[in-house]
Amino acid sequence: MIDELKKYIEIVDNALDKYLPDESSYPQIIHESMRYSVFAGGKRIRPILCLKTCEMVSGDYTVALPVACAIEMIHTYSLIHDDLPAMDNDDFRRGKPTNHKIYGDAIALLAGDALLTHAFAVLNNYALQNPNKKILEAIEVIAKAAGTEGMIGGQVVDIIYQGKSIDEKTMYYMHNHKTGALIKASVLSGAIIGGADDVQLNALEKYADYLGLAFQIMDDVLDVIGNEKQLGKPVGSDAKNNKCTFVSIYGLDKARQLVQDFTKEAVEALSIFGEKSSFLREFVIYLSKRKA
Amino acid sequence: MIDELKKYIEIVDNALDKYLPDESSYPQIIHESMRYSVFAGGKRIRPILCLKTCEMVSGDYTVALPVACAIEMIHTYSLIHDDLPAMDNDDFRRGKPTNHKIYGDAIALLAGDALLTHAFAVLNNYALQNPNKKILEAIEVIAKAAGTEGMIGGQVVDIIYQGKSIDEKTMYYMHNHKTGALIKASVLSGAIIGGADDVQLNALEKYADYLGLAFQIMDDVLDVIGNEKQLGKPVGSDAKNNKCTFVSIYGLDKARQLVQDFTKEAVEALSIFGEKSSFLREFVIYLSKRKA
Numbered sequence: 001m002i003d004e005l006k007k008y009i010e011i012v013d014n015a016l017d018k019y020l021p022d023e024s025s026y027p028q029i030i031h032e033s034m035r036y037s038v039f040a041g042g043k044r045i046r047p048i049l050c051l052k053t054c055e056m057v058s059g060d061y062t063v064a065l066p067v068a069c070a071i072e073m074i075h076t077y078s079l080i081h082d083d084l085p086a087m088d089n090d091d092f093r094r095g096k097p098t099n100h101k102i103y104g105d106a107i108a109l110l111a112g113d114a115l116l117t118h119a120f121a122v123l124n125n126y127a128l129q130n131p132n133k134k135i136l137e138a139i140e141v142i143a144k145a146a147g148t149e150g151m152i153g154g155q156v157v158d159i160i161y162q163g164k165s166i167d168e169k170t171m172y173y174m175h176n177h178k179t180g181a182l183i184k185a186s187v188l189s190g191a192i193i194g195g196a197d198d199v200q201l202n203a204l205e206k207y208a209d210y211l212g213l214a215f216q217i218m219d220d221v222l223d224v225i226g227n228e229k230q231l232g233k234p235v236g237s238d239a240k241n242n243k244c245t246f247v248s249i250y251g252l253d254k255a256r257q258l259v260q261d262f263t264k265e266a267v268e269a270l271s272i273f274g275e276k277s278s279f280l281r282e283f284v285i286y287l288s289k290r291k292a
Numbered sequence: 293m294i295d296e297l298k299k300y301i302e303i304v305d306n307a308l309d310k311y312l313p314d315e316s317s318y319p320q321i322i323h324e325s326m327r328y329s330v331f332a333g334g335k336r337i338r339p340i341l342c343l344k345t346c347e348m349v350s351g352d353y354t355v356a357l358p359v360a361c362a363i364e365m366i367h368t369y370s371l372i373h374d375d376l377p378a379m380d381n382d383d384f385r386r387g388k389p390t391n392h393k394i395y396g397d398a399i400a401l402l403a404g405d406a407l408l409t410h411a412f413a414v415l416n417n418y419a420l421q422n423p424n425k426k427i428l429e430a431i432e433v434i435a436k437a438a439g440t441e442g443m444i445g446g447q448v449v450d451i452i453y454q455g456k457s458i459d460e461k462t463m464y465y466m467h468n469h470k471t472g473a474l475i476k477a478s479v480l481s482g483a484i485i486g487g488a489d490d491v492q493l494n495a496l497e498k499y500a501d502y503l504g505l506a507f508q509i510m511d512d513v514l515d516v517i518g519n520e521k522q523l524g525k526p527v528g529s530d531a532k533n534n535k536c537t538f539v540s541i542y543g544l545d546k547a548r549q550l551v552q553d554f555t556k557e558a559v560e561a562l563s564i565f566g567e568k569s570s571f572l573r574e575f576v577i578y579l580s581k582r583k584a
Contacts, residue, residue, distance in 0.1 A: 021440055027448045030440050081405060086378065086397035105378035106451045109401070113373060114444045116405065120412040121435035127419070128428040136420040143413035148313055148322050152406045156319045159398045 001282050005048070011061075012047045012068060013039070019069045019122050033103040033111035034118070038076050041094045045215075045287070046182060047072045050190035052279050053204060057194030064193045066126040067138055070119040071186050074146050077115035078182075080108055082155070090237075116146075138189035145185030154178025163242040171244055172213075179219075180212030187211075203272050210266035211284045214259045218288060220245035221255050226292065263288040293574050297340070303353075304339045304360060305331070311361045311414050325395040325403035326410070330368050333386045337507075337579070338474060339364045342482035344571050345496060349486030356485045358418040359430055362411040363478050366438050369407035370474075372400055374447070382529075408438075430481035437477030446470025455534040463536055471511075472504030479503075495564050502558035503576045506551045510580060512537035513547050519583065555580040 016038055021031045047068035054064035083090040083098040084105060090098055100108035123142070127135040144150055154177025157170065166174070187208035191201055223238045224247050238245045246255045266284045270277040308330055313323045339360035346356035375382040375390040376397060383393055392400035415434070419427040436442055446469025449462065458466070479500035483493055515530045516539050530537045538547045558576045562569040 025440070027440070027445055027452065029452065030444065030448045034440075077405075081401060084378065084401065086376065086392075086401050107448065109373060109376065109378050110444050110447055110451075112405075113369075113408065114440050116408055117435060117439040117444065120416075121432070121439055124412075124416070124428060124431045124435055128425070128432055131423075131425070133420070133423070136416060139416045140413070140420055143409060143416055147409040147413055148317070148319070148326075148406050152322065152402050152409065153319055155402055156322045156399065159402075160319065160321065 001286055004279065005286075008048045008051060009044045011051070011065075012044045012072065015065045015069050016072060019066060020073075021118065029103065029107060030111060030114055033099060033107050034115050036102060037080050037099045037111065038073065038115070040096050042072070042076070044072065046075050046186040048283070049183065049186040049208075049211075049280075052283070053187045053190035054194035056273060056276050056280060057191050057196045057200060060194075064190045066122050067135075067142070067189050067193055068186070070123045071142060071182065071189065073115045073119035073122070074142070074151075075182060077112040077119070078146075078151060078155075080112040080115070084108060087155075087159070134192050134195065138192045141188050141192065142182075142185045145181040150177055150181030150185070151179075154181065158243075161244060164244075166244045168249060171246070171249060175213065175216040175246075176209075179216045180209065183212040183215065184208040199272065203269050206269035207266050207280065207284070210262045210269065211287070214262035214266065214284065214288055217246040217255050217259050217262070218290065220247045221252065221259065222290075222292065223247070224252060259288050293578050296571065297575075297578075300340045300343060301336045303343070303357075304336045304364065307357045307361050308364060311358060311410075312365075313410065321395065321399060322402060322406055325391060325399050326407050328394060329372050329391045329403065330365065330407070332388050334364070334368070336364065338367050338478040340575070341475065341478040341500075341503075341572075344575070345479045345482035346486035348565060348568050348572060349483055349488045349492060352486075356482045358414050359427075359434070359481050359485055360478070362415045363434060363474065363481065365407045365411035365414070366434070366443075367474060369404040369411070370438075370443060370447075372404040372407070376400060379447075379451070426484050426487065430484045433480050433484065434474075434477045437473040442469055442473030442477070443471075446473065450535075453536060456536075458536045460541065463538070463541060467505065467508040467538075468501075471508045472501065475504040475507065476500040491564065495561050498561035499558050499572065499576070502554045502561065503579070506554035506558065506576065506580055509538040509547050509551050509554070510582065512539045513544065513551065514582075514584065515539070516544060551580050 020035055020038060023031045023035055025031055050068040050071055051061040051064050055061035079093060080099045082088050083093060084100055091101055092098060099111055103111065123139045127139065146152070154174050157174045158178055161170065184205065187204050188201065191204045196204065220238065223236065223245070246258065250258065263284050267281050270281050312327055312330060315323045315327055317323055342360040342363055343353040343356050347353035371385060372391045374380050375385060376392055382390055384390060391403055395403065415431045419431065438444070446466050449466045450470055453462065476497065479496050480493065483496045488496065512530065515528065515537065538550065542550065555576050559573050562573050
């Protein structure tokens with residue numbers, strides 16, 4: 001698993017380097033700032049899900065490369081904006097100073113805007129070069145997942161309820177949207193580009209839903225029991241910020257149990273793919289045992 | 293001219309209302325915030341340029357409606373982010389409180405992100421519903437104009453040089469990118485959707501370049517001699533913020549002369565279209581005489 005992950009992280013990193021604007025292009029600072037956050041040590045979970053789902057369905061991951069890179073750019077923009085003083089005001093991410101701590105709030109804001117814009121430029125250019133309805137369908141899934149029906153909707157609810165108690169339903173909404181939507185779009189866009197049929201898409205949607213939940217709950221768990229050095233950020237920040245999390249609602253033990261339960265559900269959803277799904281199966285298990 | 297403008301502003305407003313998410317959709321506050329700024333009294337210069345250029349070339353403006361709306365959403369997002377404390381920290385725009393003064397910095401930031409995301413969702417959905425390479429070509433032009441090669445590049449240079457003196461070349465870069473790029477994309481995307489040939493595209497590119505310059509210089513002039521009530525914002529803010537403008541470099545008289553010169557160049561660029569270009573011709577003249 002680790003070797004396969006390393007291989008695909010390198011594939012993603014090389015493709016991102018190719019699809020991002022050159023650091024030497026004027027005005028340099030914005031391209032430096034974009035690249036700083038894109039290459040700040042992300043785990044590449046979303047692009048890897050996109051590539052490996054496409055590969056499982058079609059046998060070829062390369063056709064999903066521009067899509068996988070665009071998703072990682074969207075993910076990175078959301079982190080840069082999330083870290084800004086106007087939002088979570090975080091100084092560190094993955095053990096490195098956040099974008100605005102290096103480049104200032106204005107450039108960080110624009111670097112986020114630029115990554116979002118560039119993601120759609122890459123996607124549209126891919127569609128323009130390859131007349132193929134599947135690409136436009138994949139873009140539709142990604143655009144919805146990134147917007148107010150998806151990720152932004154989750155962030156809005158996160159802000160509205162900061163410091164307030166929320167019910168279970170609202171917390172599921174928040175996490176399903178804030179984190180889950182783009183994870184699901186990663187799997188589904190890879191599947192669509194790979195030519196998945198409706199039965200396969202339904203199974204993969206279920207897989208992605210459970211993986212997204214398990215992933216988010218594990219994030220909450222690690223914020224309590226994690227190792228600061230491995231996480232690259234202070235633990236206990238959710239409690240400090242009065243955030244409602246799965247741990248604050250269910251307690252640590254039940255939250256850890258839910259990670260196991262949802263991981264199992266995700267694995268089961270893959271059954272129709274048989275042995276071809278070994279990577280996606282092992283990946284969700286790997287994520288459920290991560291330390292950072 | 294005024295009647296024709298009113299008619300097209302109404303057409304744009306109705307289309308924006310149709311293409312924006314419903315205010316009643318959860319979470320409501322983000323949709324309210326998006327609509328607050330979109331309907332805060334913008335002059336709709338970009339969408340009208342897009343629609344009227346398309347109409348001049350093809351006889352039908354309706355095919356450009358989703359494109360015109362997406363451009364106005366991108367323009368609006370850029371204003372919301374520009375007004376944030378991290379950027380220009382402006383409290384008023386068009387006589388109304390800026391987005392973050394009403395909704396707070398976090399929601400305003402996300403409303404900008406959401407408008408940018410939604411613009412590309414609208415564009416991509418239009419391409420998905422109408423298999424037509426022209427739409428993808430128009431999206432390419434818009435994406436480049438909105439990114440670091442265009443608008444964002446101009447904003448970055450604006451930030452880098454705040455309070456510093458800049459040479460003429462840098463100021464032209466800044467304005468051509470910050471304001472000019474999206475204005476040019478409005479004209480060109482309308483032309484592309486309308487099926488313009490290369491000769492027409494070249495003429496319209498020239499028209500848009502000169503219109504964009506005349507427009508920006510007029511903005512700088514109005515910041516000095518304008519009427520606060522008509523402008524809906526305080527005059528003298530460029531000088532207060534130590535901004536390099538056409539007026540600070542050339543002086544008021546030469547700046548006003550340049551508006552006239554560039555307007556004349558824009559009109560001349562339209563000559564190949566003959567009488568069909570009467571609206572675009574009168575529009576650039578109208579803009580050069582505006583009071584706000």
